[in-house]
Amino acid sequence: xxxxxxxxxxxxxxxxxxxxxxxxxxxxxxxxxxxxxxxxxxxxxxxxxxxxxxxxxxxxxxxxxxxxxxxxxxxxxxxxxxxxxxxxxxxxxxxxxxxxxxxxxxxxxxxxxxxxxxxxxxxxxxxxxxxxxxxxxxxxxxxxxxxxxxxxxxxxxxxxxxxxxxxxxxxxxxxxxxxxxxxxxxxxxxxxxxxxxxxxxxxxxxxxxxxxxxxxxxxxxxxxxxxxxxxxxxxxxxxxxxxxxxxxxxxxxxxxxxxxxxxxxxxxxxxxxxxxxxxxxxxxxxxxxxxxxxxxxxxxxxxxxxxxxxxxxxxxxxxxxxxxxxxxxxxxxxxxxxxxxxxxxxxxxxxxxxxxxxxxxxxxxxxxxxxxxxxxxxxxxxxxxxxxxxxxxxxxxxxxxxxxxxxxxxxxxxxxxxxxxxxxxxxxxxxxxxxxxxxxxxxxxxxxxxxxxxxxxxxxxxxxxxxxxxxxxxxxxxxxxxxxxxxxxxxxxxxxxxx
Ligand code: SF4
Numbered sequence: 001x002x003x004x005x006x007x008x009x010x011x012x013x014x015x016x017x018x019x020x021x022x023x024x025x026x027x028x029x030x031x032x033x034x035x036x037x038x039x040x041x042x043x044x045x046x047x048x049x050x051x052x053x054x055x056x057x058x059x060x061x062x063x064x065x066x067x068x069x070x071x072x073x074x075x076x077x078x079x080x081x082x083x084x085x086x087x088x089x090x091x092x093x094x095x096x097x098x099x100x101x102x103x104x105x106x107x108x109x110x111x112x113x114x115x116x117x118x119x120x121x122x123x124x125x126x127x128x129x130x131x132x133x134x135x136x137x138x139x140x141x142x143x144x145x146x147x148x149x150x151x152x153x154x155x156x157x158x159x160x161x162x163x164x165x166x167x168x169x170x171x172x173x174x175x176x177x178x179x180x181x182x183x184x185x186x187x188x189x190x191x192x193x194x195x196x197x198x199x200x201x202x203x204x205x206x207x208x209x210x211x212x213x214x215x216x217x218x219x220x221x222x223x224x225x226x227x228x229x230x231x232x233x234x235x236x237x238x239x240x241x242x243x244x245x246x247x248x249x250x251x252x253x254x255x256x257x258x259x260x261x262x263x264x265x266x267x268x269x270x271x272x273x274x275x276x277x278x279x280x281x282x283x284x285x286x287x288x289x290x291x292x293x294x295x296x297x298x299x300x301x302x303x304x305x306x307x308x309x310x311x312x313x314x315x316x317x318x319x320x321x322x323x324x325x326x327x328x329x330x331x332x333x334x335x336x337x338x339x340x341x342x343x344x345x346x347x348x349x350x351x352x353x354x355x356x357x358x359x360x361x362x363x364x365x366x367x368x369x370x371x372x373x374x375x376x377x378x379x380x381x382x383x384x385x386x387x388x389x390x391x392x393x394x395x396x397x398x399x400x401x402x403x404x405x406x407x408x409x410x411x412x413x414x415x416x417x418x419x420x421x422x423x424x425x426x427x428x429x430x431x432x433x434x435x436x437x438x439x440x441x442x443x444x445x446x447x448x449x450x451x452x453x454x455x456x457x458x459x460x461x462x463x464x465x466x467x468x469x470x471x472x473x474x475x476x477x478x479x480x481x482x483x484x485x486x487x488x489x490x491x492x493x494x495x496x497x498x499x
Contacts, residue, residue, distance in 0.1 A: 322374075387402070
């Protein structure tokens with residue numbers, strides 16, 4: 001009798017927590033080639049390589065950490081194919097194609113609360129326009145019993161979003177919370193820094209600046225970051241979820257998307273921890289529900305949409321015919337270049353934050369970066385590449401629905417019911433950016449016309465034929481038609497070269 005071959009499990013950099021490991025042999029692949037092919041933030045590259053090497057040290061003699069320019073070559077050189085290779089789901093369409101080609105055993109996904117079958121059952125029979133996040137979130141709450149009291153949602157409603165839109169405290173530069181948890185770098189981080197320095201010397205161009213590692217690279221660090229968030233920030237998270245402060249980019253946000261997307265935490269354990277805080281009376285429901293919605297609503301929904309919408313979703317959608325290349329300041333990612341080219345205080349502040357840290361919370365992403373890109377018609381494929389490379393939590397699956405669908409409405413209404421465009425009034429209400437800006441958020445024409453306010457109307461003027469049939473845009477378009485200075489405003493914005 002011949003013994004069954006023992007399958008080696010290939011774990012990716014998104015599968016580094018204990019729930020992806022069953023005790024057998026493991027292969028981890030560190031590919032530097034990806035940094036040549038795709039522009040990546042230096043701190044993101046550091047985090048990923050550091051996390052892989054830390055996991056390799058923990059798994060010790062059960063793991064082989066391979067450095068290779070190609071995943072296929074690394075697996076092929078070790079004879080890892082067919083029943084000798086197994087993976088825990090696939091984390092991208094490219095990985096799925098590779099493991100199918102190799103005939104690997106594909107185990108069910110483990111990094112999410114809901115399965116592909118759960119999503120398929122929910123989506124069956126629904127029109128594309130009915131695949132909305134709120135309904136999916138409600139389905140997950142009801143099926144899982146999370147934050148449910150019998151058949152009713154805790155507190156009598158599924159969403160407390162309306163309670164989570166407080167403005168930042170007036171006159172305060174920060175929310176006044178202690179600095180967020182940060183790891184202490186170790187010998188592995190020093191080696192990673194040397195590796196990345198050598199790659200730069202060899203011509204690899206990273207985005208953004210290097211800096212001390214800010215995010216968890218190990219399970220222990222991820223748990224420490226979770227503890228810290230619950231203790232220090234959870235209470236303020238809900239009310240100030242949408243607020244922005246130039247001097248406090250983190251505010252009360254958890255930044256747990258980073259260890260979650262490395263697989264160091266399971267979303268359900270985070271949900272259980274914050275729900276327990278509510279049950280014990282230590283955290284308000286609007287904060288807890290807001291985080292639960294981000295995790296079992298938005299994050300799960302975006303994951304399933306990635307597969308549901310297919311491998312060509314990003315490249316085959318451009319409903320608003322957006323063709324403008326991203327400006328140099330976005331790719332340069334250099335504080336001096338940003339300061340020189342970008343005058344809008346909000347845009348300059350957020351771009352600088354991302355250059356320096358590789359992270360900003362969801363409102364600067366959507367209402368400053370995404371809003372500006374939408375108004376100016378930046379190419380959605382290039383923009384998706386940018387978001388994926390620039391943000392430390394930017395996995396291949398997370399950005400398509402977020403950028404192409406939600407932020408840019410390039411799919412014509414599959415992910416979002418209307419384009420997420422807004423003028424400077426929103427930014428003025430929800431941030432302190434406008435106070436130090438040379439533009440006036442109330443002005444739409446003139447030398448100090450706010451590029452967001454004027455850009456909003458110029459955007460509506462440009463895309464009017466494409467959105468005329470959208471009933472949610474009827475009111476804004478009626479407003480556009482009433483503008484006495486429409487032609488002047490449109491000419492001004494067409495000529496604008498600095499923002
Ligand atoms: Fe941004 Fe306009 Fe406010 Fe300046 S005035 S910070 S450009 S919204």
